[in-house]
Structure formats: structure tokens, C-alpha cells
Amino acid sequence: MEKSGSPKGRSTKAAASRGGEKGAGTGAETGAQAPKLPPREAAVEALMRLAAEQPWNDIELGDIAREANLSLAELRDLFPSKGAVLGGLSRLIDRKVLEGDTSDLADEPARERLFDVLMRRLDAMTPYKPALRRIAYALRTDPLSMLALNGVALNSHRYMLAAAGIDTEGPLGRLKLQGTVIAFSRVVETWLDDEDPALARTMARLDREIRNGERVMERAEDLRRLTAPLRALGRSFLERRPRRDRRDAGNEDDGNPLGGDPAAAI
Template sequence: MASKDSGTKAAGTGTRAKSGARAKAAPRVADRVVDAAMRLIPERGWRALTLPEIAEEAGVTLADMRRAVAGKDAILDHFRARIDAQVLEAAEDADLAGETARNRLFDVTMSRFEALEPYRPAIARLREEWGRDPLAALCAARGAVTSMRWMLAAAGIEAGGLKGAALARGLLLIQARVLPVWLSETEEGMPRTLSALDAELARADRIMRGLERACCGGARRGREDAAPEMQEAGA
């Protein structure tokens, strides 16, 4: 006959097993929730869309949805993370070692647009809403900067520290400039998007080179101006 203790242990083991199963199921639920939201956004819009509507479309309970995502903003965060992972996997498979940093960034950015292709209607609606709501756009940009750091990493470009933050914001600006072209793209192979991205990266490259020359020139002038004073001091 089983003892009371063994029954308690069995119950505890069963509870842990259920918790473990739920934890493993959470990513799958999160993906279903993201897919549901992306299907609903073009028609309903993001601001008007409710969590119960998303849960119903995803075919999950609100309780399971809560275990998988923290709220509406977290749904977009999960979506970005999923796209990031796709781009990172594509970068690992591609042979970009011999390419310049600009070419690597070009390939990574185009890979991101390709990954976003199935969600173009939802992204168009989000962009439209954010254009009317600067605060929402700012909140979205904060999450997007994190994604841009991952894109820099995928291109083999250091994304840490203040410089990394500046580069991430610069890349976000580039993508924001190219986004309207991508949204209106109709031809296979996205030739207009390719051209627009190439032009924006070239523009950014010219700006960066100009800043480097200005900084180096200022440093040289500073050293030249300081030289007489240093000589007088016996330096």
C-alpha cells in the first residue's frame, strides 16, 4: 500500500511535470499569438485590437496567452525577436566573411525585408498608425533599436556601447527611409528596394567619412596649435 508521503511526492512530481510542459509550450503559444495579431492588424488596426480578440484568433485561452506574452507590446517584441532570429540564421548560412562592412550590412538588411514580406499588410497598418501617434512610434522605436543591434552583430559590426547605440539608431533611420519603397514594391526580386537601400547606405557612408575627416582634422589642428605652447614649456 502506498504511503501518504509517496502520494504527496507523486502529486508534486505531477505538478512539476505540468509546469514543465507549459513552459515548453509557451514559445509555441507565443508564435500562435504573434501570427494571430499579424493577421488581425491589417483590418482591425493595432490600437483597437484587444487581447481577447487575439487570443480567440490564435485559438488559445487568455491564461495560456498570459503565460506566453506579457501584453500587447510584448507581442510586437516577440515578433521582432522572431524576425531577428530568422535574419541571424540566414547570416550564419551566408558566406559574408570576405565582404566589406557596407556589403554585409546590405545583405543583412535585405534579408530582414525578405523575412518581413509575409507581414507586409500588418506593417503597413502599423506604420500608418504610428505616423499619427508619435508617442506610440517612440515606444516602438525603442524596441526596434534592440533589433538593429542584432542586425549589426549579424553583419559582423560591433554593436556595444555608445558607438553601437548610435550605429543602431542610424541603421533604424536607414530602414525607416527604405520602408515606404519596400511597402510599395511590386516587382519580383524587390529591385526598387535594393536600389533605395544601396543609396541610403552610400549616403550614410559619406556622412560617416565626412565626420571622421572632420574629427581627424580637428585633432590635427589641436595638436598643431598646442605645439608652440608645449615647446615653450619644455615639452
């Protein structure tokens, strides 16, 4: 991946994006002020309002349904669990990022594109920051929930990398994807405690994580090149083995004129 300078030069577009988004109406508004939302989005927004005000483990499905003005039956049709509603927030954030214009990033190096896309993701998460801070604290001791959320994050960041023009196919692509999820989770930890409107600490952490990711990918690509002959030899062995097995099976059938299992001839 390409190298570049400090994050200061890359913060201009992200800061401009934040200014535009803060002026627009976004989630976590009170039910009386919020416009009529589609039921799925209403449930997500209801959960975020509740999570901003009370402990995560105290929130029940009935609370979400009431806050969203939905019946339990309607909520069940939308989401199977509270965790799934939280996963719905990730999809909502995905859409906000992907609907943004990224054409100005087309000529930028890959690391610049990724930096800007992930900053836009943080911008879209900003209205939910109080709720996310409480949720993150509650889920630190819940490994099963963290594992489920990792799957949600993999799906989201597959699209974030696509928006940055970075491929995610093949073994190295999967390594990039999981690495991005881990790196972004570290950036979010910094972001949750970063009260500076300019997000200087957050941007510095994001720049550092991207640089670390570049070094890991460079080593992985070197290792892949070094092991290419061994992988080619392994593929050749596996491709030849079935043919030998078929020849052996044919020899074993010589005693049976019909071939195969003798019982099949009865």
C-alpha cells in the same frame, strides 16, 4: 566603410534567398492550416493575421488570445500589451535572419554584408507585409508607440549589424546603430509600396541609404579625430580633480583628531 558599385551586382544572393524562403511555410497562415506553434509565436502570428484584416486600433487583447487559442491568462504570461506582441514579431524576424547562413558574406566589404543582411530581413518580413502596411499607417500619429518601437528596433539592428560584422560599441557604434534604424525605417516605407517581385525600388533605396550612412560615419570619424585632443584634456582634468578634492577634505579635518564628521566621534 568600403565603397562598391550598383546594387544590381549585390541582388543575386538576396534574390536567391527570397526564392528559397518563399517556398517554405512561414507566418500569417490561417489558424486551420498552420502547424502547432509555441504559444509566444502563436500570439504573434495571431496578431499579424488580425492586423492584415482589420484596423490596428480595433484589435483587442481578447481578440489576439482567441485567435491564438490562448486564454487571457496565458497571453498575459507571454506579453504585457498588444505593442509587446508586435515587438515579439521583431524577435521572430531576428531569429529567421540570424539562423540563415551568412558564411558566404565573410569576404565581402562591410557595405555588401549590410546590404545582404537587411535584404534578408525584408525577405523574412514579406509574409507579414499586408499587416505591417496597416500597422505602419496606424502608428504614424502615435509618437509614444513609435518611441517604444524604436527601442525594439535598436535591439534588433544591434544583431543585424553583428551579423554583418559591424561593431556597435562606443559612441560611433551607437551612432551607427541609431542611423541604421532610421535608414531601415525609410527603406521599409519604400518596401511597403513596392509591388515589384524583384524589389528594384527597395534595393535602390537601401543602397542609397547605406551610401548616405557611410558619408555620415566618415564625417563623424573625422570629427572624432579632430576633437581627440580636447577629449584627452577633459579626461586629464577630471582625473586630477578628485585628488585635489581629497586633499582639501583632509585639511578641513585637521581640527578633529578623529577626522570626518565631529558628530561621528560621540
